[in-house]
Amino acid sequence: MPLKIQGLSKSLGEFHLRDVNLEICDSEYFIILGPSGAGKSILLETIAGIHRPDSGRIILDGADITDRPARLRNIGMVYQDYMLFPHLTIEKNIGFGLKQLGRPASEIKEATGEMASLLGISHLLSRSPDTLSGGEQQRVAIARALIIKPRILLLDEPLSALDAITRRKMRSELARIPSLTGVSVIHITHHAEDLISLGHRSAVMDEGTIVQVGDPDEIFKNPQTPFVAAFTGMENLFTGIARESNEGKIIRVGSVKIHTITRYNGPVHCGIRSEDLIFSREPLKSSARNVLKATVIKIRLMGSLAWVVVDCGICLTGVLTIRSMYDLKIDEGDTVFITFKASAVMVFPNGQNKE
Amino acid sequence: MVQSLQPHSGSWFQGFLIVLSGVLILLFCLVFGGLILWPDPQALIRALTSEEILFAIKLSLFTAIISTLLCAAVALPVAYALSRYTFPTSRFMGLIISLPLSLPPLVAGIALLIFFGPSIFGDMLRLIGIDIVYTTTAIIVAQFFVNVPYLIRVMRSAFDSVHPRYEHVARTLGASEPAVFFQVSLPMSRQALLAGLTITWSKAMGEFGAVLMIAGATRMKTETLPIALFLNLSTGDLDLAIASATILLAISVGTLLIFEHWFGSRRMI
Numbered sequence: 001m002p003l004k005i006q007g008l009s010k011s012l013g014e015f016h017l018r019d020v021n022l023e024i025c026d027s028e029y030f031i032i033l034g035p036s037g038a039g040k041s042i043l044l045e046t047i048a049g050i051h052r053p054d055s056g057r058i059i060l061d062g063a064d065i066t067d068r069p070a071r072l073r074n075i076g077m078v079y080q081d082y083m084l085f086p087h088l089t090i091e092k093n094i095g096f097g098l099k100q101l102g103r104p105a106s107e108i109k110e111a112t113g114e115m116a117s118l119l120g121i122s123h124l125l126s127r128s129p130d131t132l133s134g135g136e137q138q139r140v141a142i143a144r145a146l147i148i149k150p151r152i153l154l155l156d157e158p159l160s161a162l163d164a165i166t167r168r169k170m171r172s173e174l175a176r177i178p179s180l181t182g183v184s185v186i187h188i189t190h191h192a193e194d195l196i197s198l199g200h201r202s203a204v205m206d207e208g209t210i211v212q213v214g215d216p217d218e219i220f221k222n223p224q225t226p227f228v229a230a231f232t233g234m235e236n237l238f239t240g241i242a243r244e245s246n247e248g249k250i251i252r253v254g255s256v257k258i259h260t261i262t263r264y265n266g267p268v269h270c271g272i273r274s275e276d277l278i279f280s281r282e283p284l285k286s287s288a289r290n291v292l293k294a295t296v297i298k299i300r301l302m303g304s305l306a307w308v309v310v311d312c313g314i315c316l317t318g319v320l321t322i323r324s325m326y327d328l329k330i331d332e333g334d335t336v337f338i339t340f341k342a343s344a345v346m347v348f349p350n351g352q353n354k355e
Numbered sequence: 356m357v358q359s360l361q362p363h364s365g366s367w368f369q370g371f372l373i374v375l376s377g378v379l380i381l382l383f384c385l386v387f388g389g390l391i392l393w394p395d396p397q398a399l400i401r402a403l404t405s406e407e408i409l410f411a412i413k414l415s416l417f418t419a420i421i422s423t424l425l426c427a428a429v430a431l432p433v434a435y436a437l438s439r440y441t442f443p444t445s446r447f448m449g450l451i452i453s454l455p456l457s458l459p460p461l462v463a464g465i466a467l468l469i470f471f472g473p474s475i476f477g478d479m480l481r482l483i484g485i486d487i488v489y490t491t492t493a494i495i496v497a498q499f500f501v502n503v504p505y506l507i508r509v510m511r512s513a514f515d516s517v518h519p520r521y522e523h524v525a526r527t528l529g530a531s532e533p534a535v536f537f538q539v540s541l542p543m544s545r546q547a548l549l550a551g552l553t554i555t556w557s558k559a560m561g562e563f564g565a566v567l568m569i570a571g572a573t574r575m576k577t578e579t580l581p582i583a584l585f586l587n588l589s590t591g592d593l594d595l596a597i598a599s600a601t602i603l604l605a606i607s608v609g610t611l612l613i614f615e616h617w618f619g620s621r622r623m624i
Contacts, residue, residue, distance in 0.1 A: 050523045070526040077527040083520045087542045096538075100529035148528060 002026055002151055002184055008046060008056030015042050016208040020056070024152065024186060027178040031195050031216070032188045033231065034205035040188040043205070044154045047186070048077045060151060071100070076145030076183075080157035082137040084129035090140050091116075091125040097148035115143045118180070119173075135166040139173075146181055153177065155187040159194060171197055192232050195219065204228045226269040226348050234346075235317040236272040242347065248289075251347070256313040259289035262347035269348040276344035277318030279308065280337045281328055289342040292316075296334045299325070310338060391601055394594050402598035410575055411583040411599060418491065418579065419559035422498035426506045426555050427548075429499075434510035435536060439519075449511075455504045463501055464568025471496070471569065489571040494579060497565035502555045509554070513547030514540060550617045557610035561603050 003024040010017040017039050024030050034040050045051050047058060049070030058066045065073055084093050092099075094115055095108040103111075116122045119139045129137060138158060145153055158174065159167045175198050177185055187198065195202050195216045203213045204227075212224045223229035226237055240253035242264050251258045251270050260270065278284065283291050294312035301307075306325045309317050316338060330336060394402070402408060437449050455463055471477045472488050480486065487493045517540050525535045541548070563581035570577040572586055580599045587595035 045523065048523070048527050050526065070523070071529045071531060073527070075527060077524060079520050079524065081520075083518070083524045085521065085525075085539060085543070087545070096525070096530075097528035100531075100534060144524075144528065 002061050003047070003186075004057075004059040005047065006057045006059065008043070008053050008058065010042055010046050010051055010053045012042055012051060015039050017043055017046065017053075018208040020205075020208075020210055022203060022210060022213070024184050025201075027182050027184055029175060029178050029185045029187065029198055029200045031199035031202040032186065032205050032210075033190070033192060033195050033202060033219075034188070035190055035231065038205045039208040040205055041156055044077065044156050044186065044188060047152070048075050048154055049073045074148065074150050075152045075154060076148060076150035077154045078138075078141045078145050078156065078158060080160055082129075082141040084132075084137055084140055084144070086129055088129075089125065090121070090127050090129065090132070093129065093140055094125075094143045094147055096144060101148075111147060112143075115147050119143045133166075134162050135170060138162065138170060142177070146177075146183065149181075150183055153183045153185045155185060157189055158187060159189065159191065174198060195232075204231065206231075223271070223346065224348070226271065229271045229346060229348070234271045235274045236277075237269060238271070238314060239267065239269050239350065242266060242268045242270075248342070251345070253314050256292065258345055259342040260345040260347055261342050262345075264347055264349050267350050269350050271346045271348070272316070272340060272344055273346075274307070274317050274319040276340050277316060278339040279318060279320055279324075279328060279330065280339065281330075283337050284339045286339060287341070288339045290338075290340050290345075292338045294336055294338050296330060296332050296336055299330070299332055310336060312338060387604060390597060390604070394597050398594045399598060399601065402594040403601070405595065405598070407575065407578070407587075408583060408595060408598050408602075411578050411580045412602065414491070414494070414577075415560050415579040418494040418498060419556050422495045422502065422559045423552055423556040425495070425499050426503045426559075427552060430503055430506035430510050430551075431541070431548075434507045435514055435540065437507070438511045438514035452504055452507055455501060456508070460497075460501050460562065460564035461568060464497055464565035467493075467497060467500060467565065467569045488569060489573065489577060491570075491577065493570035494566050494577055497569050498559040498562045501562055501565045502558050505558065506551050506555045509547055509551035510544065513544035513551075517543045546617050550614050553610055553613050553617075557606055560606050 003022075005020055005022040008017055008020040015037070020043060022030075032040055032043070042051065046053050049065070049068060053066065056066070057064055060073070060075070084090075085096065088096070091109075091112055095112045098108045098111055112125070113122065116125055119142060121136060121139045121143065124132060124136060124140065129140070132140065142153075155174070159170055162170060171194065174185070174187070177183060187194065189195070199216045201214065202216050202219055203210045204219060205211065206225075206227050212219055212228050214222075219228060220232050223232055223234065230237055238251075238253045240251040240258070242249065242251045242260070242262055244265070247259065249260055249262055251260050251262075251268060253270070258270065262268070278288070283293075292312040294310035294316070296308060297311050297315070298309040299306055300309075301322065304322055305319055306322050307317055307319050308325070308330065309315060318338065328336075391399075433452070437445060437452070468488065469477075471480065471493070477488075487496060521539050521543065522535050525539045530538060560579075561581055562579075563585065566577070566579060566582065567585070572578070572582045574586055578586065580603055584596050584599040584603070587593070587599070
């Protein structure tokens with residue numbers, strides 16, 4: 001367990017970290033997902049030693065590094081906008097860290113060359129940073145951070161500034177870094193896709209706290225809070241009252257009764273994934289407990305999928321292939337039936353309910 | 356471009372503004388051209404190579420270079436501190452440092468004269484054998500005092516425009532604080548530094564009020580170019596006065612060209 005963060009808190013202007021606890025394993029690709037302003041950058045900068053935490057400890061390989069200056073931490077950092085030194089060539093940028101260690105010029109040149117070829121940027125060495133594309137600058141920034149052989153590499157929104165094609169390419173290159181160099185990577189992002197394609201383990205952060213830690217599948221399938229659910233793309237989120245009834249556990253959302261399986265009673269949040277809604281023209285006979293009559297309000301086409309918004313007392317968004325939409329002849333204004341299982345309803349306590 | 360935006364209605368207004376600007380430029384050229392063309396060219400050359408003007412050139416060059424170097428030595432660390440660190444009195448300090456900017460140099464000069472002259476501090480200095488009033492050192496002190504706030508201003512805004520994240524990255528790469536300053540912040544502000552030094556030097560060459568107050572106007576002793584201009588004008592020796600003015604004018608034009616070259620259309624001050 002190379003990096004342990006214990007009870008870390010830091011206030012900086014309008015950004016706050018509150019009691020952050022995390023453990024990063026060896027050669028792990030760890031993703032921290034959260035919206036802008038969640039305090040992700042401050043967390044990285046505090047780990048790197050740029051900011052001193054108000055409270056909490058940072059342990060690296062068993063040693064408490066909370067008070068160690070950034071230059072002695074051996075933690076590399078790559079910012080979203082790369083921050084390549086504009087007055088230095090690419091070669092000098094990559095070699096910067098070794099120069100600080102007072103290594104001889106010949107050794108720096110050799111190491112820089114090796115690192116450049118590892119990242120496929122050997123042809124750029126004599127260029128100046130402002131002549132490089134975003135993807136190239138990204139690679140240079142990573143090379144510059146990796147050349148000091150850090151224990152941890154911190155990536156601050158590394159893919160956000162890139163175009164879609166470069167982003168996909170960089171994503172697979174980033175994924176190779178831990179196995180290639182043995183470094184553990186902490187990557188912060190506000191894109192849920194990064195989580196699916198990159199993370200070994202991930203954490204979701206909101207308003208300065210870690211709200212959930214787990215592997216990406218777990219986070220998507222089993223969000224622990226409405227925020228995580230919404231952030232990982234759950235379209236249908238409601239607030240209602242859960243209670244026992246003669247038909248089993250139900251949640252009342254406005255005038256709508258939703259059958260569910262939960263141990264909570266009283267006010268709760270609940271969510272239903274769009275892909276769990278089944279559309280039909282006639283009421284479906286199945287084991288699914290929830291069948292609701294609804295009117296189609298809006299259809300949004302995206303690629304081969306159709307997002308269909310229906311009103312059944314509450315607004316639900318479902319997704320189906322365009323093919324099935326045509327087969328069912330669904331159009332705006334039509335009456336349809338929506339079916340979903342009681343177990344498809346995710347229930348989150350809202351803080352004041354009892355089990 | 357502008358014309359294509361406003362094809363008809365603005366044309367008489369535009370024309371008026373452009374003509375007005377043209378008249379002003381013409382006036383400038385007449386005034387300054389007239390100054391250089393006024394004396395007989397041979398008299399001007401004779402004045403330029405006279406012992407007195409040569410002395411003034413040498414003294415001005417010497418004092419301006421020394422005071423500019425002193426300004427740099429002080430302004431760089433102070434500007435960096437004001438730009439990078441927030442400490443309890445940093446705002447107040449910023450204000451105090453900027454005060455001489457809006458102060459007439461004459462006032463700064465008389466303040467310096469009192470400080471180094473009859474004040475307790477002046478007495479103490481004289482006790483250990485240092486008396487700078489009416490000396491070459493006084494010229495350097497006056498130039499330094501008047502110019503250092505300008506250079507601090509320029510460098511502070513230059514350091515402000517270096518994103519702190521560059522420094523953060525340098526620190527994670529093992530750079531000590533001095534290394535961050537000398538290898539990242541300072542080189543990234545190099546243009547502003549060169550321009551700032553040029554302006555400081557040029558202002559030092561032309562500094563009159565403060566120098567007059569604390570160094571006096573003694574012929575062939577504390578006679579810088581502006582003092583030479585003043586002395587010769589008061590004795591009616593117009594050729595020598597115009598010779599000093601011509602040199603100062605040339606220095607201004609040179610500075611302007613260098614400044615434009617380094618900064619292009621970016622305006623710093």
